[in-house]
Amino acid sequence: MSTEAVAKRLVAMCRHGQFEEAQHELYAKDAVSIEPEAMANGPMGNVQGLDAILEKGKRFQAGVTQLHGIEVSDPLIAGNWFSVVMTMDVTMKEYGRLTMTEICVYHVKDDKITREQFFYDTGG
Template identity: 45%
Template structure:
């Protein structure tokens, strides 16, 4: 798959809330996920698809309610692409909130090798 095809597929899956499918289908086994900052629950950097999937499950378990997702069309440049992700959610023990982040991905050999989030 080209970077554009991977970007389009990721956006399609994320718009459906199918983040785990996107990871399994599009990510390299050695992918790296980088958060804006470390928290008590999530490391700044997560290495390897299995660890990224575990982080995703942990995130899902911390969300009490999801009211909607928005994902922009991707912008592609070479082997990289970016999109925005908006989430209207309620985390366990917290008030409902709307989050927005810029998601930047790098592709190599037809797989996503890194993702980084900016808020």
């Protein structure tokens, strides 16, 4: 699967809220997930390994009371890298309803996502 094919598959799955399914299908077992520096050491911080990425997703989902909408841009591809803009309209248990927008950057090797890195404002 080319980087473009992986990117298009991830976008399609994310647009349907199939995050965990996408991780199982498209991520390498030793993939890493990187958050902005201010978030790196928190409960939603940096992790390594598919199991840790899945657990991080479960922690995020546990804080969501309702997903009102999600938008994912078409991917922008450069070699083995691609990026998308993701915007989610969610109601969080702790924060109420908010719109979260981030740039998501991914690296693909051997047909699998080996790295995801997120860029967003952390309020600091």
